[in-house]
Amino acid sequence: MNLTTEYTGLKDSLLTDFQVWESQLAGGEKSTLHRVRREAIRQFDRLGFPTTKHEEWKYTNVGALTKQAFGFRSSTNLTVADVGALLVPHLEANVVVFVNGIYQPQLSRLVSPKADLRVEDFADAYQRDPAFVEQHFAQSAGYEHDAFTALSTAFAQHGAFIHVTDQKIIEHPVLLYFISDARSGNVASQPRNLFVVGRNSQVKIAEFFHTLGNNTSFTNAVTEITVEPNAYVEYYKVQEESEGAHHIGTTHITQLERSRSFSATITVQGGFVRNNLRVGLEGEHCEAHLFGLYLPDGKEHVDNHTVVDHAKPRSYSNELYKGILNGRATGVFNGKIFVRPDAQKTNAFQSNRNIILSDEASMNTKPQLEIFADDVKCSHGTTTGQLDEDALFYLRSRGIDADAAKSLLTVAFAGDVISQIHLPALREYIEQRVTRKLGQV
Structure with missing residues (x-):
């Protein structure tokens, strides 16, 4: 050769x-x-x-x-x-x-x-x-x-x-x-x-x-x-x-x-x-649900690239990816939705949500829609920010210390994805792993 x-x-x-x-x-x-x-x-x-x-x-x-x-x-x-x-x-x-x-x-x-x-x-x-x-x-x-x-x-x-x-x-x-x-x-x-x-x-x-x-x-x-x-x-x-x-x-x-x-x-x-x-x-009448959760900390780097390609009519997709970043971690999310000319009556939705817990962590996010059909319902959105200060204040006012309050809020944030896991034993396993890692916040 x-x-x-x-x-x-x-x-x-x-x-x-x-x-x-x-x-x-x-x-x-x-x-x-x-x-x-x-x-x-x-x-x-x-x-x-x-x-x-x-x-x-x-x-x-x-x-x-x-x-x-x-x-x-x-x-x-x-x-x-x-x-x-x-x-x-x-x-x-x-x-x-x-x-x-x-x-x-x-x-x-x-x-x-x-x-x-x-x-x-x-x-x-x-x-x-x-x-x-x-x-x-x-x-x-x-x-x-x-x-x-x-x-x-x-x-x-x-x-x-x-x-x-x-x-x-x-x-x-x-x-x-x-x-x-x-x-x-x-x-x-x-x-x-x-x-x-x-x-x-x-x-x-x-x-x-x-x-x-x-x-x-x-x-x-x-x-x-x-x-x-x-x-x-x-x-x-x-x-x-x-x-x-x-x-x-x-x-x-x-x-x-x-x-x-x-x-x-x-x-x-x-x-x-x-x-x-x-x-x-x-094919027609397809349905796809995509969920993601990533928890980089230290110097970890996590990059998620997703593509949902609607080629035929009357299909549905829903996507939710969430990230919690700490330390000097870096994250990337790039999500694309394609709706081809034949894919009329498409419903496609995408959301990326991130929480940054430290000044040195960073997140790059880029949601994309490319629509070549006119009879569709599509949306995308992204947010990257810090923990809700009002929620932290509320928990602190109830006698919960700062670290525990942060842990509660981050676990709840991750719960939107974890709750989607259909297998109870796997859901519990993931919940334990995530709670353990976020408990170190």
């Missing part, structure tokens, strides 16, 4: 890694999947990592990440007890564990009938049914303009493959745990996830990201979700990573006629986080 490698650092090492490993990747060098991989690695080479000169990365600098050296480690000594300490308590679920991006069947357990729900490693799914995987892989998460998605596509090997067959309501949620074990050195992982929810079916899926150890980790996660006609997906992403974690996450949800989606992205902790979420409403 003729690849130009004039750049040094992480990009150079990844191009070399691909040349070394490509024959070992799922499907082999002659497969359709691998032809896509080769196109993607060439595109990654052409694009390079984005800089702050790119409009989409104006406030998020990946320079520190690209200067790091990472190892890909496949072995693990984690036990069931180690993983158990990370699980959501009191929630009967299908549990699927990945350590450093590699599926760990000995740490996983499935409780739903296989006839209704197929959950397996991406590589195993491709070996079993290559035509089905090729039908959905890299269809919505395009790599033409996104270096990180191109990188993920080139190295697509491990990750979660979930297929819900038609006419099935999956009782038990699927919990995916992605654990970066950085205890013995810097580590990188690139989980590539592919979910297909069949016609008239329903499923709840949650992705959890954790870091063990104090070394640097790099997670480049891409998830593609297809929601077929009259189907429903409930999708959660929960990030509890370390200060040394670099997380680039991209999720694409494609909805067909009369399908519904719910998504909640909760960033409790993570040194450097960029979340990209795109929801494409490709």
